[in-house]
Amino acid sequence: MSTNSDAAEMFREIADLLDVLGEKFKPEAYRRAARSIESLTEDLKAVAARGDLRTIPGVGEAIAEKIEEYLKTGKVDYYERLTKQVPPGIADLLRLPGLGPKTARRFWLELGVEGPNELAAAIDAGRLTGLKGFGPKKIEQVRAALAAAKAAPPSGRLPIEEAYPIAQRLLAGLRASAGAEQLEIAGSFRRCRETVGDLDLLATSQTPARVFDTFSALPDVREVRLRGPTKETVLLTNGLQVDLRVVEPEEFGAALLYSTGSKDHNVHLRTIARDRGLKINEYGIYRGEERVGGRTEEEMYRALRLSWIPPEIREDRGEVEQAARGAVPRLVEAGDLTGDLHVHLPDEARPADVDRVVAGARQAKLRYVGIVVAGERADGSRFELPRPVLERIAHESGTSLRLERVREVPADGLPESWPAGEDRIVVRPTRGVPRPPSRKPGPTLGPIVAHLGGEEAARPWIEWLRGASGAIEVGPGPERIDSVSARAALEAGIGLCVVTGVGRDPDDPAAPISLGFARRAGAEKGSVRNAASPASVTRNGSAARTARSRSGA
């Protein structure tokens, strides 16, 4: 665990403790600080060393001091004092669905209950009966929540690549028979966050009840948590919670904006609305009684005199200010991709697999594809594509679509010079040898660093490529870098490599998520290696250099 996530976690715990103690606004302040510390691309130590802690959104004098104290001593006196005031089990009560700080505090102070086990005992002993605000249904709810928490510990957030196929199934099921017109997934899924806590679906329909009936009956759905006239919440068989809202068409943009978030982005928009004498909610945007927008997101942003902001960057990290200046970056899009530099064929590859890649690449209008023809696997064994496959690659390589030979080498087996031989190099950071070699790649046609995972693992490789050429593959899973590391790479002037999906199963979500992570990192077309013109990514190093110096990069 890094310093940043440890510090963020501590501030979240402080927020929970303050909540239970009945504080009004401090808890949100600490949570906001925790959120922005978590999304930092830089280590807190480095920020503190520069004296820039207070430039972190949500970090003011008091929290900056606590960060300093934490970095210096490893603990924070204020936090220690709070934990002494509240029994440790109270935090576990807060994790129970439907049970918040007010209730936890009452259990603690009025019943002397200090944790889940004592609460269960109190219910069994009938001690909740007669407590003001606790009827039989509420008591049963708490009992069920306790039992559920015991049977299945909180599942936490789901990696987006695991949520992706589920989301597609739900969409398909609703499209098939629900009478839904517009249908979108909002929430952190639409922002392409690395993990999602739940799924937020949004629809328009003439017949909301029918939509909810269809939704409740989908095979993935285990139980209906709550259902009103406009909103339903269900639990899937895997424990994931899904909210579905049905709204009027003229409200769809407002509802989409509202439920895509993030929280900080929404709060910022509402503040701007207020300052301009407007009111904004999930149904629209209003000046007094007059409705001035809500059918589309563009309408909503326009009414605030902002340009439309792509969902992936709605995190209140400066994008609202950019939109006010009309300076929102034009993020890389699928249609910008000109090629793929890292395609693997199956272990027992046959010439037909090359044909499949070629067909996919033509359909995606790619102009070059790098196929890994030889290399070393994670377990150290070597592989090389069979001769008939190599021949098919050579034969298929034409002028409209060029096929490149790619060699994949482990980090501790890097060749002596760059570029090495005729092949492009993909570097596979070797397990147990996580650090890059001291020798940097050359200034022209650099390697693609792939099969690299985790923020901690990414840092040294970003340093390795700083000032040199090369790119890092971004995308889901433990073998690629996420959007936080991708942002750090972009800040260091290093290009990204985006997965195109060519040669992959059509249901494989790696490509859309890879693009989403790149966008989330703020990548424009110019900083994505495989969105560049073929000339600047050829084997000819001088062409690459010319292209780059001309574009001023």
Add this chain to the structure above:
DNA sequence: GCCGTTTTCGGCCCGACTGTTTTCAGTCG
């Protein structure tokens, strides 16, 4: 506790849903 092209003090998003209520509090997103 944070924050400020109307503020260094006085705000801090706002509505759905539930259970318990004769009008609302708590939770959630």
